[in-house]
Amino acid sequence: MAKKIVVIPGDGIGEEITNAAVLVLKKISDKFQLDLTFESHAAGGTAYDLYGTPLPEKTILAAKAADAVLFGAVGGAVWDNVDPALRPEKAILGLRKSLGLYANLRPIKVMDCLVEYSPLKKEIVSGIDIMIVRELIGGIYFGDKCESEMKDGFERAWDLENYSVPEVERIVKLAMETAQKRNNKVTSVDKANVLATSRLWRRTATKVAASYPDVKLQDMYVDNCAMQLAIHPTEFDVIVTGNLFGDILSDEAAVLGGSIGLMPSASIGECTSLYEPIHGSAPDIAGRGIANPIGTILSAAMLLRHSFAAEAAALAIEKAVEKALLDGYRTMDLYRDGFKKANTEEMTQAIFDRI
Ligand code: NAD
Ligand code: IPM
Numbered sequence: 164m165a166k167k168i169v170v171i172p173g174d175g176i177g178e179e180i181t182n183a184a185v186l187v188l189k190k191i192s193d194k195f196q197l198d199l200t201f202e203s204h205a206a207g208g209t210a211y212d213l214y215g216t217p218l219p220e221k222t223i224l225a226a227k228a229a230d231a232v233l234f235g236a237v238g239g240a241v242w243d244n245v246d247p248a249l250r251p252e253k254a255i256l257g258l259r260k261s262l263g264l265y266a267n268l269r270p271i272k273v274m275d276c277l278v279e280y281s282p283l284k285k286e287i288v289s290g291i292d293i294m295i296v297r298e299l300i301g302g303i304y305f306g307d308k309c310e311s312e313m314k315d316g317f318e319r320a321w322d323l324e325n326y327s328v329p330e331v332e333r334i335v336k337l338a339m340e341t342a343q344k345r346n347n348k349v350t351s352v353d354k355a356n357v358l359a360t361s362r363l364w365r366r367t368a369t370k371v372a373a374s375y376p377d378v379k380l381q382d383m384y385v386d387n388c389a390m391q392l393a394i395h396p397t398e399f400d401v402i403v404t405g406n407l408f409g410d411i412l413s414d415e416a417a418v419l420g421g422s423i424g425l426m427p428s429a430s431i432g433e434c435t436s437l438y439e440p441i442h443g444s445a446p447d448i449a450g451r452g453i454a455n456p457i458g459t460i461l462s463a464a465m466l467l468r469h470s471f472a473a474e475a476a477a478l479a480i481e482k483a484v485e486k487a488l489l490d491g492y493r494t495m496d497l498y499r500d501g502f503k504k505a506n507t508e509e510m511t512q513a514i515f516d517r518i
């Protein structure tokens with residue numbers, strides 16, 4: 164039966180990188196007879212310009228009805244001054260909330276052939292294999308907020324961090340189950356020495372972990388975690404943390420592998436799953452055809468594995484990416500003398516040809 168993938172390119176490099184991933188998925192669909200179909204929908208600043216909203220109802224309905232969603236990226240400085248409720252970023256936040264995508268899985272690996280591209284020493288990053296499990300529809304991102312109020316003669320703004328026990332339980336359970344398929348270790352990251360939400364998080368994580376005696380739970384403060392990622396990154400297996408800490412730590416961890424342009428993610432929850440690279444719309448390079456498409460192409464591999472249980476097809480993409488890199492193709496974020504300089508199209512073609 165045909166499987167429908169809703170593609171949401173978004174803004175900036177979004178169109179370039181989702182086009183690349185769709186090209187690869189079409190070849191995979193033919194090769195593995197997956198009968199994939201694609202339907203494109205608007206979101207982000209481009210949707211705001213066209214329809215006056217960053218997340219048209221039609222896009223939400225299409226995403227809910229789809230078998231999977233492939234998302235590019237949204238945002239850009241041109242929309243920095245629109246009404247905050249209509250910012251492009253509201254598109255991805257709204258989609259996550261509408262689809263109940265409470266967990267964002269961000270795998271961080273360092274490919275052997277790229278170990279020299281890490282900003283850290285080879286002996287520190289060699290062998291990194293981390294899965295960041297980020298809570299995605301709670302915390303300070305979705306708490307009460309005030310853009311501006313006058314108090315004691317000053318303007319102020321506030322955002323409220325807020326987590327409930329069931330929200331923490333479901334994400335920690337998922338982290339535990341993820342660790343059981345990996346190396347049985349979960350690091351729960353919080354700021355329990357200061358924040359009430361983090362103390363609730365830590366208490367809840369400890370209770371949940373009691374049902375998983377085969378998994379070792381370690382609590383860690385977020386500031387220390389940021390440091391440990393830079394000095395002992397291979398010590399981590401699964402990291403579970405809240406929305407804001409997960410956002411920040413995953414950008415830090417992503418670059419250990421050489422470039423944020425390489426890193427994929429899967430957002431899963433109550434309805435259709437959504438797949439997107441972890442980077443943004445890269446306005447500084449948008450429209451030039453030079454973005455690294457690998458994060459989005461590897462997100463497409465995660466889509467095949469998680470949404471369609473198409474393990475062989477997912478592996479075929481991952482192997483083709485590795486082969487293209489081994490054969491020397493490099494987008495500008497990873498380019499060095501002696502390698503084959505590739506723009507988005509050429510890198511995509513190199514991967515396509517190796518499937
Ligand atoms: P960014 O991730 O877009 O860019 C950070 C740096 O990484 C830039 O120098 C960029 O050129 C580079 N980069 C990112 N992806 C790349 C790729 N595929 N290939 C080569 N280089 C790449 O982060 P930013 O500049 O902080 O944010 C830009 C906009 O994107 C903002 O509006 C932000 O809100 C938005 N954003 C969106 C998402 C999303 O849609 N999920 C994620 C992060 C940021
Ligand atoms: C990400 C992005 C988003 C986030 C923004 C664009 C809302 O940074 O997907 O990592 O903070 O979750």
Ligand code: MN
Nearest residue numbers: 410411414441
């Ligand atoms: Mn981010």
